[in-house]
Amino acid sequence: MKKKLFKILLLSLVVATVLTSVPAAASTKGQLTSYTAPKNAMYNGIVLPDGYEFRHDMTNSAVDVPPYLVDKSEGGYAPEVINIDRGRQLFVDDFLIESTDLTRAYYEAVKYEYNPVFYPETREELTGGDRGSPSVGATSGGLWYDMEDKLYKMWYESGWNGLLSYATSENGVDWVRPDIGGSNVVLRRQQVDSYVVWIDYDAPASEKYKLMVRSAGDRDSVNAKPVLYTSGTGTNWNKIGQAGPTDDRTTFFYNPFTKKWVFSIRASAKRSENPFYYNGEPTGGRYRKYHDGDTFLSAAKWDTWDEPVDWLTPDDGDISYSNINPMPKHPQIYNFDSIAYESLMIGMFEMWYGPENEYINASGWPKICEIQAGFSRDGFHYERPNRKALIPATQKQGTWDYGYLSPMGGGMIVYDNEIRIYYTGFSGYWYVDGERIQNPYAGGCIGYATLRRDGFASMNGTGTLTTKPLTVTKDVKYLFVNTNSQGGAIKAEILDTAGNVIEGYSAADCTAITDNTAKVKFTWKGENDLSMLEGKQFKVRFYLNNAQLYSFWLAPDELGTSGGEMAAGYIGEETPLPEQTVAYTTEPAEETEETEAPKKKGCKGAIAAPAIAVALTAVGTTAGAVISRKKKRSKKD
16 A cells, blocks of 8 residues: 555656646747648658759768758758658657757667577478578568468578578467478579568559569679569469679568669679778778669669669778677678668668678688668668667577578568567577588578567657657647656647647646556647647647657547558557667677587487577577477467
């Protein structure tokens, strides 16, 4: 009883603090003015200058600030009014912010306790592919929650550089390999090196699934041009064409905001007459080129290497790991995938930190690649404001994701209150029939890490945040936020563009939110309907007291429907808010001596020494070793 009274008193004190910190409503009543968007405005209000061409300056190694974050007076194209029709509005950058005294935090995804959720089991996975490397890696492959079939679907390779294979799951944790003509291999006529599977719900049923495959080989070889396929089932593929010349690790994705299919093309400056710069000096290494089109086929139509434009390069903001031996001159962009989420594109940068191939082949351990997040609001410029890893490699021998982490095509599932991001990791060894197979491409497995919904970044502290001028062109009624204000509070008010409060919607009239919740609506005294905002210009000012603000949006209903993009699938079941940690609070781990575990017998099929309990024991209860002795938590909750 005493504890309950104490909580009530504490909550009352917090609310009282917020109320006293909120100024009284302005004496001048706010006046909403109409807004008409330019004909060539993007979905969010961005207008490209006449004749503007997307192209990256390879000679500039400074951290690139997207021009949509720069005012027109300073040479950018930040919109004067931001359209927030589409999706939750995330605070990953300053795009939405006019003024604030809050601080921004970025977050590292939390790896699932029972990772990996998929690992080599079949004879083809253990002995197939190139280099004799047992693996179920996906570079980039595809992992989706098919919202029409209500089923997780995954495309991966059986063995390193093996054959395209297929698996399904009802919960994203327990996977089944369907029998498709004697195995779960779905494409036998081509080896897969880099490949992507994309679900296109708007296509004819026979073309719902789209696939690009590039086989291993030099950029001048016959394999340098990826082959394109479509399918109505995801298991029987029809060749429809071929892309232009590429390096390996080339991928593609669809941008629904610009309605463009985009090819993310691996390039290597050491084989180019146009090297990128790092710390002000020309250098070689892996970067990305860009080519798009209105259709899957047209996006793949380029004839020469120089037609795709220079796009994503490392810059002076990138970090290096001093413990990597030999230490490379600079990080490189090894691969890049992207997916639409709510109101922006989320870029998954596979950042390479070393060592080079000749060193890993001699040592037998994987190269160190980690997954870093980037964000885009115009479809071309991706900002990487946090250079720490969203999903780091452990860099510890004996762990399943020691290194060579790779994002997956699609790969990001919205699971109500959380986001699951699936990825491939490599341990560097595996056991087959009792024999240890050691090489950099052995032990590929698939797992996932979680973020809070919208949880890439938040605005934190005690203070205010005022948005830039906003508009909506659809009927809306409620203002929602994603906030952790437990132990604190958050309020909001609606302003006109001059900063005057709209009558009835002041912070003084707003009911404070004091919860940790991914979706909650604001209410004001007697005023809750915001339909007067349609077609008008306005601002929102948030008042925080010891709180975190992840996102806000306007919704037409009390369900909080955002109208945004749902990445690679949405499952609307109630889930608890996941654990969240501030990104990268520890130094990179140093290599440790591997701890061997006893080999087990009596596995599925003809596999005598199963990898999962053997290869991963050094990480204890944080890795897949626990699968063999501890029941996995159901993910249907």
